[in-house]
Amino acid sequence: MDYLALYVTLKLAVVTTVLLMIIAAPIAYVLAYYRFAGKSLLEALIYLPIALPPTVIGFYLIIFMGPKGFIGRIWEMLTGGSLLFTFIGIAIASVIYSIPFAVQPMKAAFSKIDRRLLESAYVLGLSKKATFFRVIIPNSASGIAAAAILVFLHSIGAFGVLLMVGGSIPGETRVASIAIYEAVEMMNYQAAAMMALSFIPISYAFLLLINKLNEARS
Amino acid sequence: MTVEASFKKQLKYFELDISFSCAEENMMVMIGPSGGGKTTIIRMLAGLEKPKEGKIVFGDEVWFDSLHHINVPPQERCLGYVFQDYNLFPHLNLFDNAAFAAVEKKEVGELLEVFKIGHLKKRKPHMVSGGERQRCAICQALARRPRLLLLDEPFSALDAITRRGLREELKSLKDKMSFPIIYVTHDITEALYLADELLPVVEGKMDNQWLQKMINREPSTEAVLRAAREPRLTLVY
Numbered sequence: 001m002d003y004l005a006l007y008v009t010l011k012l013a014v015v016t017t018v019l020l021m022i023i024a025a026p027i028a029y030v031l032a033y034y035r036f037a038g039k040s041l042l043e044a045l046i047y048l049p050i051a052l053p054p055t056v057i058g059f060y061l062i063i064f065m066g067p068k069g070f071i072g073r074i075w076e077m078l079t080g081g082s083l084l085f086t087f088i089g090i091a092i093a094s095v096i097y098s099i100p101f102a103v104q105p106m107k108a109a110f111s112k113i114d115r116r117l118l119e120s121a122y123v124l125g126l127s128k129k130a131t132f133f134r135v136i137i138p139n140s141a142s143g144i145a146a147a148a149i150l151v152f153l154h155s156i157g158a159f160g161v162l163l164m165v166g167g168s169i170p171g172e173t174r175v176a177s178i179a180i181y182e183a184v185e186m187m188n189y190q191a192a193a194m195m196a197l198s199f200i201p202i203s204y205a206f207l208l209l210i211n212k213l214n215e216a217r218s
Numbered sequence: 219m220t221v222e223a224s225f226k227k228q229l230k231y232f233e234l235d236i237s238f239s240c241a242e243e244n245m246m247v248m249i250g251p252s253g254g255g256k257t258t259i260i261r262m263l264a265g266l267e268k269p270k271e272g273k274i275v276f277g278d279e280v281w282f283d284s285l286h287h288i289n290v291p292p293q294e295r296c297l298g299y300v301f302q303d304y305n306l307f308p309h310l311n312l313f314d315n316a317a318f319a320a321v322e323k324k325e326v327g328e329l330l331e332v333f334k335i336g337h338l339k340k341r342k343p344h345m346v347s348g349g350e351r352q353r354c355a356i357c358q359a360l361a362r363r364p365r366l367l368l369l370d371e372p373f374s375a376l377d378a379i380t381r382r383g384l385r386e387e388l389k390s391l392k393d394k395m396s397f398p399i400i401y402v403t404h405d406i407t408e409a410l411y412l413a414d415e416l417l418p419v420v421e422g423k424m425d426n427q428w429l430q431k432m433i434n435r436e437p438s439t440e441a442v443l444r445a446a447r448e449p450r451l452t453l454v455y
Binding site (some may be wrong): 114116117119120121122123124125126127135138139141 | 264265266291292293295296297298299301304307308309310318319358362
């Protein structure tokens with residue numbers, strides 16, 4: 001069994017989840033509370049990764065993150081290295097691939113909060129930022145937890161995007177889903193079976209947790 | 219400190235156009251039929267809504283002036299605002315709710331005792347009765363040491379007996395407070411019981427005849443017809 005690949009998978013999932021919680025919160029806040037021109041266009045753009053085939057996302061990421069791409073060139077200027085085939089590269093890919101799964105539940109949780117609670121906080125002297133941390137976040141904790149779990153599970157399952165952007169470098173970009181695929185390709189069914197099996201309890205436990213959170217919310 | 223306001227705003231069915239002032243140690247009761255713009259007036263005082271034109275002055279501070287484009291945000295007006303429900307934060311217990319914006323945390327315990335909810339301070343809002351929630355909401359507003367207290371039908375979601383008790387407590391509380399209080403209600407009994415000053419508001423305008431008409435029950439004007447849909451409340455107290 002390829003423990004290194006399992007380790008990379010978990011590391012990627014944790015990094016993606018943490019990053020996305022920080023990135024998605026302000027986006028969800030804006031989508032939940034502000035009205036502006038082009039909002040629905042922006043929202044659809046954020047949810048686009050759900051609708052696109054992973055290989056299409058992977059293709060564009062290669063274009064942007066490659067040595068001639070916009071992001072790739074900035075990265076090379078800063079570090080002198082390439083983004084493709086690195087852990088940071090697949091982390092960026094994973095964040096973009098999972099962004100809808102973070103924004104959507106968070107936005108739903110934020111919109112559910114009664115506006116009068118926010119107004120009450122403003123009248124009590126809290127700035128918008130303080131209200132976000134003292135009122136909105138604690139009152140949407142279960143929605144945020146659901147978002148985190150969804151992102152975590154979704155990034156464990158990523159395959160096509162990561163394969164295109166990161167390839168399969170052991171310890172760096174070879175995640176478990178890729179390792180399973182390669183094991184099957186090499187007719188090593190026993191290794192594939194072990195790794196495949198290790199996914200089931202993790203995913204199942206997290207799904208149970210999501211259902212519990214949803215029950216608590218309603 | 220006196221609050222003086224005079225403003226206009228176009229609402230859906232009529233134009234709100236009113237001016238009034240309320241001095242310190244005074245409780246002004248704004249009364250009138252539902253949908254007459256009372257809550258909008260309160261929200262404009264709190265800074266949650268913007269008048270189309272006009273001026274709000276508190277003491278020597280200008281809170282709103284449409285000519286000079288002044289609009290002080292609600293955070294800086296330093297007032298207390300209690301509405302029918304939804305004042306309390308569901309994730310906090312009563313103590314933390316009351317202490318949410320407290321100037322002096324030590325005062326909070328005393329306040330809760332004064333309002334007879336000291337024994338419930340560890341409970342969350344959904345675990346106590348509506349009357350206890352509103353008591354806590356008043357504690358929350360007072361703990362921030364407001365310069366002006368706005369009460370928008372704070373007891374109207376409660377049963378008659380609880381409401382009467384709280385009304386009496388509020389009246390005795392008023393005598394201890396030095397800031398102006400503006401109280402909104404559509405209940406005439408409540409208004410007459412509490413008010414130092416009455417401000418009848420009908421369709422966004424001050425209407426001094428309204429109260430008289432209501433008491434005489436003259437079914438002559440549209441305002442009365444509107445009011446007839448509200449529960450009639452006896453003036454015998």
